[in-house]
Amino acid sequence: MSDWGVYLVTQESLSGERTTQAVVEAAVAGGVDVVQLREKDRNVRERYHLGRQLRELTRDAGVTFVVNDRVDLAAAVDADGVHLGDDDLPVEVAREQLGPDALIGRSVSFVDDARRAEKAGADYLGVGAVYATGSKDDIDDDEHEIGPERVGEIAAAVDIPVVGIGGVTADNAAPIVEAGADGVAVITAITGADDPEAATCDLAGTVADARED
Template identity: 40%
Template sequence: MGRIDREQLKLYLVTDSTGMDEETFLRKTEAAIRGGATIVQIREKEKSTREYMELAGKVHEITARYKVPLIVDDRIDVAMAIGAEGVHLGQSDMPVSVARRIVGGKMIIGATTKTVQQAKEAYESGADYLGVGAIYPTTTKVKTVLTSVDTLRSICEAVPIPANAIGGLNKDNIQILKGVPIAGICVVSAIMKAEDPEKAAAELVAAFEELNH
């Protein structure tokens, strides 16, 4: 087994604290884990380093209680400072090979890839898993380039590390992924914007498991 178990990628929550106070944010994140989120990535584009560290530390206290890995988006310094389990890197972030040299062998490194070539490079550079997308247009404040389901399938077949689908996914639209050998799905709005994040997470797990039957 590598640094991450395929099962841990089943329901991958990417957080978004936009428009909510800290207490609400932490409550929603914990509710999602109770509902079935198997891994959490904290993603903050607007916070200062100190703010990011403080919030990530509080999220890590929650994830550690449930034995769920915490991944920090983009910021290796923040991940190392709070002892997070991993870091996730996009195509404009630090190259995976450089990150691997900095964090050593123990930390999980995930990479966002949109093409088979990018996927192979990430794998060869030391990535442990891939996030592939966006499958659908998203409402989050990140630049998205849509990825076809065929490309997603090709990426899954091209590399031995697990790949997750990301981008605008919810319980009602993930059926297009049926038969594609993904390890799991990454969601933001489907949980963070839900009235009941625990229920939303449970429904997403059920919908993902349906895909594999």
């Protein structure tokens, strides 16, 4: 059902003068497939209120909506699921709390971890960091640059969708998809763009073209 072409991770502090709501509206207009509520520097109460708004925006548009890290927050805002890393609750615990229909994502960087996550019940994988980001504000804790090749190895090793993440732009997205990923996840390529709607559309086109190759 769900397409994984362009996956937006929100971060208002990397969105210039724009609110995250405005960025998500633009991304939805530009054809984003998945939105993840992240906002690392905002407390849970703030993310709860924002998340309820994003849930409305995405539901109306038929866009998948997931919450970073917190299973309780995902349930509280009626998200489609949660995205978990090594430091978070295990996938099995999230599954038990959110039920069989929830979408549970897992961040991995290695083939073994990818296989383990799939076995534990993850529905998709965020794989990275594909490219060095040079910014701790960007994607996850560890900033090992794994490159498109490793993304391809992981995509070949599992049957669930794989999204490449970390330093992705419209200029370097194609090799990730050509290597076998189902899509790409970005923060600043959309949140920091002059025109987030156009940037989303551009990324979606790049991913679609790369799939045809």
